[in-house]
Amino acid sequence: MAVIRRRVASRGLAAGEKLPSIRALARQMQVSPSTVVEAYDRLVAEGLVRARPGSGFYVAGFAPAALHAEPAPPRDRAIDPFWVSRQSLDAAPGTLRPGCGWLPPDWMPAPVIRRALRTLARAEPGVLADYGATRGSPALRALIARRSVADGIEIGAEQVLLTSSGTQAVDLVCRLLLEPGDTVLVDDPCYFNFLATLRTHRMQLVSVPYSPTGPDLDAFAEALARHRPRLYLTNTALHNPTGATLAPAVAHRLLSLAAAHHLTIVEDEIFADFEPDPTPRLAALDGLARVIRIGSFSKTLSASIRCGYVVARPDIVERLIDLQVATQFGGPGPMAAEIVATTLADGCYRRHLAELRTRLARQRQDVAARLGTLGIVPWTVPRGGFYLWCRLPGQRDAADVARAALREGVVLAPGNVFSLAQSATGLMRFNVAQMNDAAFRVLRNALDG
Amino acid sequence: MAVIRRRVASRGLAAGEKLPSIRALARQMQVSPSTVVEAYDRLVAEGLVRARPGSGFYVAGFAPAALHAEPAPPRDRAIDPFWVSRQSLDAAPGTLRPGCGWLPPDWMPAPVIRRALRTLARAEPGVLADYGATRGSPALRALIARRSVADGIEIGAEQVLLTSSGTQAVDLVCRLLLEPGDTVLVDDPCYFNFLATLRTHRMQLVSVPYSPTGPDLDAFAEALARHRPRLYLTNTALHNPTGATLAPAVAHRLLSLAAAHHLTIVEDEIFADFEPDPTPRLAALDGLARVIRIGSFSKTLSASIRCGYVVARPDIVERLIDLQVATQFGGPGPMAAEIVATTLADGCYRRHLAELRTRLARQRQDVAARLGTLGIVPWTVPRGGFYLWCRLPGQRDAADVARAALREGVVLAPGNVFSLAQSATGLMRFNVAQMNDAAFRVLRNALDG
Missing domain, CATH: 3.90.1150.10 (Aspartate Aminotransferase, domain 1)
Incomplete structure (x- = not known):
């Protein structure tokens, strides 16, 4: 590789010129032809050399640009x-x-993921190569459905839609249910990326102060009456950023207000698995009538896998499938889902x-x-x-x-x-x-x- | 597991009741305690049993719902x-x-992916657990940049943004550049999911007949003059569905028309690696001034990995990063990118x-x-x-x-x-x-x- 690189750099080999044949260079360098093939292949991967099937290897038309340093994130940006x-x-x-x-890597279960990857390396070719079903892996959806049932939400696996992330799940639901200009209710404070997602949708945003037991109910009721929001986006289980937990009485009153005002609630419970014992979910109290449940394994298992989910009424899931096909041609691939499912199924999670x-x-x-x-x-x-x-x-x-x-x-x-x-x-x-x-x-x- | 399942089914153990202690059940069944732990863990994963830290194992509040059969895709749906x-x-x-x-799994390089997965199983913990950089893996972006340079598009890795798929790349670019009601030009025929994606954006769509050498240029010029589209979305390299190739003269004329009418072109070259020898790219002719290049490895390597990319001007990439954080909290994770990069780097691809x-x-x-x-x-x-x-x-x-x-x-x-x-x-x-x-x-x- 160094020999060819030097010749190109010194213009001994010009752009478009043919490289020495594999046999000739192997003889000249006193190495095996397969070593030359390997070197040429790597130069092709680097872009310096181009392979022409049936003809040989040529110097690429352009020298690869020097790799610029990665630009650091702009420091002068407004604190948004x-x-x-x-x-x-x-x-x-x-x-x-x-x-x-997120947690530092040494808090995450690397050995568990390594084992899941070695298992995955023996999976059927379809798992390794195909898009998979539009809802995502049936095995993982069955596990998520069972966890939902254990939380008191009676669903089947067909009511679970896998997504690339919890954030993408929120985005997909907003895209389905909201029109530009609709009003959305959030907590104050709330997870900052909720604000970024909703602004992408050109929503009118209204916030309600969050107390250590949930949103301030008087302010919530007033906001419903005054702004007629279509949707309320919140974290339950452990609220981000406060770490507070919704009290059962607040949850009940919230759902009554939502029903009276035809409000849909998106309940993002991405931190649920950190709870010492499970608290009531809005989705469980409501039976998914007007609540959509969102979660992910990014905080507790791995953010690198990229796998979230939506649990919702069958009619909503059906429409979300079309939307996810239109915008991503499906959710996470079978491989990502398999890593999560392997981990969840055997108790090590x-x-x-x-x-x-x-x-x-x-x-x-x-x-x-x-x-x-x-x-x-x-x-x-x-x-x-x-x-x-x-x-x-x-x-x-x-x-x-x-x-x-x-x-x-x-x-x-x-x-x-x-x-x-x-x-x-x-x-x-x-x-x-x-x-x-x-x-x-x-x-x-x-x-x- | 069977013993506990039977007792729950027969109501010998009621919802909420505590399971026998691990030691007691191990003695009774004459197995080791670790066998009981393993069984209880699996029942927890199934949702039948709930673990209460420091207290023991309990029958979950709800019996898992019988898994419904997966609904088949609706057959009576209109042919859309x-x-x-x-x-x-x-x-x-x-x-x-x-x-x-897509190709059947046995046409895809399963051994290559298996090897990449085994390599990945030995990666640093950060690769296995972290979100990674907002643009996606630097190593894979460097490889994509080098391929672009070899195609005559002089860029650095910072001009590559990884996305979950080619479709998501198209969606992201449309979201950034278009307002509802804008007009977008497509080929007739074109890849059907382009129509689905663009309809999600509530675009006005106008189509131009496709000939075996590219779009009909008279119709193209007329459509530009009459409908003032903001964007033209097309496949180059091998056009979907026709398999046709854009002729160089058509490409040049197309770009001149685009420049005269301030049209942005999104060039999806997802089938480029199937070309026997590379044809000129709009992005290369234009130098990325008004062309945005999109690709993916779903057709040639694996659709299960879920990894696409956008190559664009630095200012566009910078704005796409914010949009991808807002809507997905980033693109593909480091693991997916690592699988692709491993494969591309060593010539087996x-x-x-x-x-x-x-x-x-x-x-x-x-x-x-x-x-x-x-x-x-x-x-x-x-x-x-x-x-x-x-x-x-x-x-x-x-x-x-x-x-x-x-x-x-x-x-x-x-x-x-x-x-x-x-x-x-x-x-x-x-x-x-x-x-x-x-x-x-x-x-x-x-x-x-």
């Missing part, structure tokens, strides 16, 4: 709902990310969750104590998960603190990215699993600065 | 652009699918393509000859790929023939699903790799019927 996600996802290696929404919950409970306590020494106080004490939604000391603006921390290579999640009403200036969401000594040091400096 | 995709994707096992848009092209050339010839005996005549002779776009004999309506064939378990692709103007009543697209004796028998009967 994309700020945290773009900074976290595209962070340079070594960046600390207490602002991000449950054991991983049990360990994770224990480890996170300890970590939440430790981090809350250390934040306390900086005067940072949790807004509520979550029952599970990896978030602490906290008030900063001394009227500090969380956006200023986040900007200062980013200069030191630490991505934080300032409160207002979660707040439509911009009511969370002094609040910040911390991912306890991403906090370490260095992050605390930078945080202390940023607070002092 | 979804007809072929839904029937093909959800076909019962054993259904023949000469109407579908190129060898697979060479074999595939040879095998398909023979198959196209054989199938064309056998179709000829039924009076079915190709509209053009494609240079590559697996489609033959053919005229049926004796004024037969392809939709009638397709309906008759479906009753015999064969999915065909009648012409009008590809035609906005419904100009292809007597035409049909055949996937030569999916044609066998049984399919020919049913086709003959359907033509006679």
Whole structure:
């Protein structure tokens, strides 16, 4: 490869010129012909060489461009709902990310995924090559249906639609049910990407303050009467960013209000598996009449697999299938679904969750104590998960603190990215699993600065 | 597992009741405690049993619903652009699918994918668990950029955005560039799912007749002048469904017209790797000024991996990233990208393509000859790929023939699903790799019927 590269670089071989034959070069270099074939193949993959079937190998028409350095995420961007996600996802290696929404890789069950991949390597050719059914893998949908039944939602596997992610599930449902200009209700604070998704749909957004037991019901009732929203998008189980849990009485009243106002509720329970014991689901109370359930395995198993799901009424699922074919030609492929199904089916996922919950409970306590020494106080004490939604000391603006921390290579999640009403200036969401000594040091400096 | 299942079924164990302790059941059954743990874990995964951390195992609140049979795709549905995709994707096992848009699994390189999966099983934890960068895997984007450079499109890896599929790439670009009510130009015939995607966007659609060398240029110029479309969505390399190739002179004239009318072109070259030798790309002629390039590995490597890409100007890529975060929280995960990158990097993909092209050339010839005996005549002779776009004999309506064939378990692709103007009543697209004796028998009967 080096020989050919040098000749091209020195123009000894010009663009379009034929490379030495495999046999000739093998003789000249005193290597086997198969070594030359391998080298030529790799040069083809690199784009330097082009293979012409039946004719031989040629120098490609253009020299490959020098690979530019990856552009870093723009740092001067306004602190909007994309700020945290773009900074976290595209962070340079070594960046600390207490602002991000996922666990570090060493908290995730790598051995379980490795085993599932080795099993997958022996799967039938159809699993490896085909698109699969429009709803997604029947085996995984059956497992999700059984989990739903255990939560009190009586469904069959045909009421589960697999999607590429929880976010894509939310997007798909919004696309089906909403018209541009419709009003959508969200919590204040809410998961920041809900705001990004809904703005893509050109929705009118209205927010209702979230309390430690769920949305403020008076404000919720008033918003329904005044703005006539079509949809309410919320996290249940463990609310993002607060970590709060919906109280049963609030859930019941919420559903009564929704019924009276013909409101559809999208219940994203992506953090459900972090709950120490399951709380009532809106979908279970409502029987899926006006609730659509959304989930994913990105937080507890792997975000790299890319697999979410929608559980809904059969008529809604049927229409979502068409929409997913039109916009993605189906959901996750059979391979991704197989990795998840293998993991769920044999109990190792449950054991991983049990360990994770224990480890996170300890970590939440430790981090809350250390934040306390900086005067940072949790807004509520979550029952599970990896978030602490906290008030900063001394009227500090969380956006200023986040900007200062980013200069030191630490991505934080300032409160207002979660707040439509911009009511969370002094609040910040911390991912306890991403906090370490260095992050605390930078945080202390940023607070002092 | 059987013991517990029986006790629950017979109500010997009621909903909510605690299961025997692991030690007690192990003693009673004379098995090891780890065997009982394994059985309980599997029952948890099935949803029959619920684990309460620190307390034990309990019968779940609801018995799992009997798994309903999967609903078959509705057969009475109108023959619209979804007809072929839904029937093909959800076909019962054993259904023949000469109407579908992919190769049978035994034409795809299963050993290559198996090897890539075994390699992936040894990857770093971050690859297995993380979301990865917003543009997608740098390694795969570098390979795609090099392939683009070899095609004469001078870009760096930062101008490549990975997507879940070619379709999702089209959808994402439409979402970014179009407003509801905008006019979009398509070919007549065109890939049927383009029509489905664009209708999702509530676009005004205008079609231009496709000739064996590309769109009819007079009709194209007239459509630009009359309808002022914002975007032209087309397949180059090998056009779907016709298998035709854009002639260089047509490509040049097309770009001149596009420039004069401020038209953006989306060039989907998903079948490019089937070409015996590469033809000029609109993106290469235009230098990506007004062309956006889209591709995927679903047709040549695996549709199960779910990985497509967009190649575009840096400013467009930057805006597409936000949109993909908002609607999917990123593209394909690092695992999917790693499978593709492993395959592309070591030359086995190129060898697979060479074999595939040879095998398909023979198959196209054989199938064309056998179709000829039924009076079915190709509209053009494609240079590559697996489609033959053919005229049926004796004024037969392809939709009638397709309906008759479906009753015999064969999915065909009648012409009008590809035609906005419904100009292809007597035409049909055949996937030569999916044609066998049984399919020919049913086709003959359907033509006679």
